[in-house]
Amino acid sequence: MALTFYYGSGSPFAWKVWLALEHKGIAYDLKLLSFDKGDTKAPAFRAINPRGLVPTIVDDGFALWESGVILEYLEEKYPQKPLLPKETRARATVRRLATEINDYVKEASNALAELVLYGDKPATKEELADAHQKMLDALAPFEAAFVGPYLAGELSIADFTMFPFVRMLKRIEDRKPGQGLPDDRLPPKLRAWKGAIEKLPYYEKTTPPHWKG
The missing domain is CATH 3.40.30.10 (Glutaredoxin)
Structure with a gap:
């Protein structure tokens, strides 16, 4: 079943x-x-x-x-094609990354979306600049510790946890040009990482349906 x-x-x-x-x-x-x-x-x-x-x-x-x-x-x-490493410390690292993403990247991404897409009034330049910087600050530690080709080396739950929040930045930019964070403003390693996720064979299938219009 x-x-x-x-x-x-x-x-x-x-x-x-x-x-x-x-x-x-x-x-x-x-x-x-x-x-x-x-x-x-x-x-x-x-x-x-x-x-x-x-x-x-x-x-x-x-x-x-x-x-x-x-x-x-x-x-x-379903242990096939694992998304957690076998080695204890490597597994702990992936879990830590996923936790940090939920604690910091999610907050910054959601705050920017709330400001631009769901706010009662248009965001000011100062508000946008502050929200953009907070998002970039949240991403900076991941850029500094990036292993490659994915966040912790092999593809893991950390990558799938991070990607939707990073992809949201382009969604914001698509809906409100000049107010989101286009790919060219992402840190270089994470920009390449985002491109690698988008080349996965199932990326297009899983993209939110209402984002495809």
Whole structure:
């Protein structure tokens, strides 16, 4: 029986799980939920995940949510094409990177999106400059510690955790030219890293549907 994957278009947390499912070649049934239509709050979905959040998976009757935990579960249940190194310290490093991304990069990326896309009034030049700098500051430690070709060497959960927040910067720029952070403003190693992720064979398939228009 295929795993069921509940997804919301544009959710960075759902996107990283989708990338992992594709990378590992896990069979899944994609259930696209609409935020605008309130699908995640519907009783049928709340019966699966009482918090009403995506991503959620149901694997052979076992429901699980929280994206980081889902990635760990997939790694243990489906060990093919691993996304965590075998060596203890290397595994700890990948987990640390993923935690730092959620603590710092997510905050800066979300703050810029909130300012530009969802604010009640247009952002001032000063506000934009401050938000841009905070994002670049959040990325700087990853640039300095970059191993290559991916964040920690081999492709890992850290890469799938980071990518949606970095890709959001271009999404902001596409919608509000001059207010996001185009690729040429990213640190050079991370700019090349972003290009490498976008060359993965399943990147296009997992791109949020409403971003393709």
